[in-house]
Amino acid sequence: MKVGILGTGFMGKQLASRLAAAGHAVKAANSRGAETVPAEALTTGATAANAEDAVRDVDVVILAMPHPGFAKIRELIATLPEEVVVIDISNYFPGRDPENPELEAGKAESEWTRDYFGRPIAKAWNSIGMASFESQGRPKGTPGRVALPVSGDRERDREAAIKLVEDTGFDGYDAGTLAESWRQQPGSPVYITDLTRDEMGPALAAAERERLPARRDLSAQVFAERVGERASPDAETVVRIARALFM
Ligand SMILES: NC(=O)c1ccc[n+]([C@@H]2O[C@H](COP(=O)([O-])OP(=O)(O)OC[C@H]3O[C@@H](n4cnc5c(N)ncnc54)[C@H](OP(=O)(O)O)[C@@H]3O)[C@@H](O)[C@H]2O)c1
Numbered sequence: 458m459k460v461g462i463l464g465t466g467f468m469g470k471q472l473a474s475r476l477a478a479a480g481h482a483v484k485a486a487n488s489r490g491a492e493t494v495p496a497e498a499l500t501t502g503a504t505a506a507n508a509e510d511a512v513r514d515v516d517v518v519i520l521a522m523p524h525p526g527f528a529k530i531r532e533l534i535a536t537l538p539e540e541v542v543v544i545d546i547s548n549y550f551p552g553r554d555p556e557n558p559e560l561e562a563g564k565a566e567s568e569w570t571r572d573y574f575g576r577p578i579a580k581a582w583n584s585i586g587m588a589s590f591e592s593q594g595r596p597k598g599t600p601g602r603v604a605l606p607v608s609g610d611r612e613r614d615r616e617a618a619i620k621l622v623e624d625t626g627f628d629g630y631d632a633g634t635l636a637e638s639w640r641q642q643p644g645s646p647v648y649i650t651d652l653t654r655d656e657m658g659p660a661l662a663a664a665e666r667e668r669l670p671a672r673r674d675l676s677a678q679v680f681a682e683r684v685g686e687r688a689s690p691d692a693e694t695v696v697r698i699a700r701a702l703f704m
Contacts, residue, residue, distance in 0.1 A: 458617070461511035462486070462503075463530060464521030467587045468546055470498035472521060472625065475594065477503040479624035486511035488526060508533060517542045517617055520570075520578075524554045527573060534574045542617040545570045546582040548643050550677060563666070567608060567638040579609030579618040584641045585627070586649040586699070588692035593651060594626020604654040606632035606641040606661060630657045637661075643676065644669035649699040651692075660704070676702050 458481050462473050465487045473485040474497065483503035485494050494505035512518050512533055518541060520527075520534070534543060545567060549560050559569050567580040582590070585605055595602045605627045609615040619629030632641055641647050646660040679698055683690045690698070 458482070458517055458621070459515040460484070460517045460519065460621070461506070461513075461515040462498075462519045462521055463508055463511060464519075464526065465494050465498045466521065468582065468590065469519075469521030470495055471587075471590055472519060472546075472582070473498040473503040474501045475625040476621060477501040481621075481624070484511040484515070488522075488529065512537060512541075515541065517544060517621065519543075519621075520545045520547060523547060524549060524557065527570075531574065535576060537576065539576070542614045543574070543576065543578045544581050544614075544618050544621070545578050546580075548583050550643070551674070552677060565635060565637075565639040566642055567635040571610070571635055577609065577611050577614055578635070579607060579611075579614040580635065580638050580641065581605060581607045581618040581622050581629070582625070584645075584648050585651075586692065586695045588690070588695055589649070589651050590625075592692050596626070597623060597628075601653055602626075602628050603651045604628035604630045604657045606630045606647055606657060608632045608635055608638035608641065610634050628654045630654060632657075632661055639666055639669065640664040642669055642673070644672035644703060646704045648703055649695055650703060651696045663704075672702055 460481050460483045462485045465485050477483040478501035484506040485498045485503050486506045486508040491505040491507050571578045593603045605622050607618045622629035640661045645664040
């Protein structure tokens with residue numbers, strides 16, 4: 458597939474290198490211009506672009522940025538051809554992100570993103586922590602391979618996103634429409650807990666919507682205490698903490 462990635466931070470640069478390694482034609486952009494795209498994003502054949510060029514003539518656009526970046530690309534995304542698959546990987550974290558009254562009132566984050574851009578989107582990769590994304594990718598069929606939920610209102614969007622998730626080293630799990638996508642938000646049993654395909658269905662079903670914000674905010678405090686002067690927690694530690702808080 459031809460893939461444009463907007464955002465080359467922790468997640469975007471790994472997405473760019475993995476998807477290019479899997480044979481996709483990848484263009485990667487950040488907020489500042491092609492010459493500032495980090496080299497790690499380009500090690501396997503992705504090319505650096507500015508945001509306008511990254512989304513031109515592609516099959517898929519991946520939004521790999523926090524919500525504050527959305528304003529600058531709103532027009533660009535809203536005017537993409539309808540058949541382009543737009544995949545959002547974002548999570549809302551109050552404190553890091555400006556307060557969003559609709560999300561505070563309980564709207565599903567992906568439904569907010571869909572309405573913000575006024576076009577269909579899919580949600581994927583939001584539920585994997587960056588340390589696990591870096592270290593837990595495995596070939597298809599490997600026992601215990603980590604699974605990631607994929608939501609979207611159009612079947613073709615989910616199919617494309619599942620294919621790309623598989624190509625980054627994880628089982629893609631069809632989690633249904635965006636109305637149900639709150640089940641994969643921060644604070645839910647599937648969020649950064651590295652579950653397998655067999656564990657995914659029961660864990661999505663076990664999510665309790667009204668408890669997610671409190672659990673998300675608690676986890677933000679716990680993880681903030683573990684970074685800084687100390688090294689950031691490794692994948693195993695992140696999963697251990699997340700399972701204790703969210704499951
Ligand atoms: N980190 C994780 O563990 C993780 C895991 C899953 C999902 N997520 C979610 O994924 C999103 C990205 O996370 P991250 O950790 O990768 O963020 P990050 O390291 O802060 O990187 C954000 C990237 O977005 C780019 N950006 C911002 N506004 C942009 C714009 N208008 N056009 C193009 N690029 C723009 C930034 O560009 P510059 O480099 O020019 O500033 C930067 O490259 C967040 O919503 C996060 O919650 C994160």
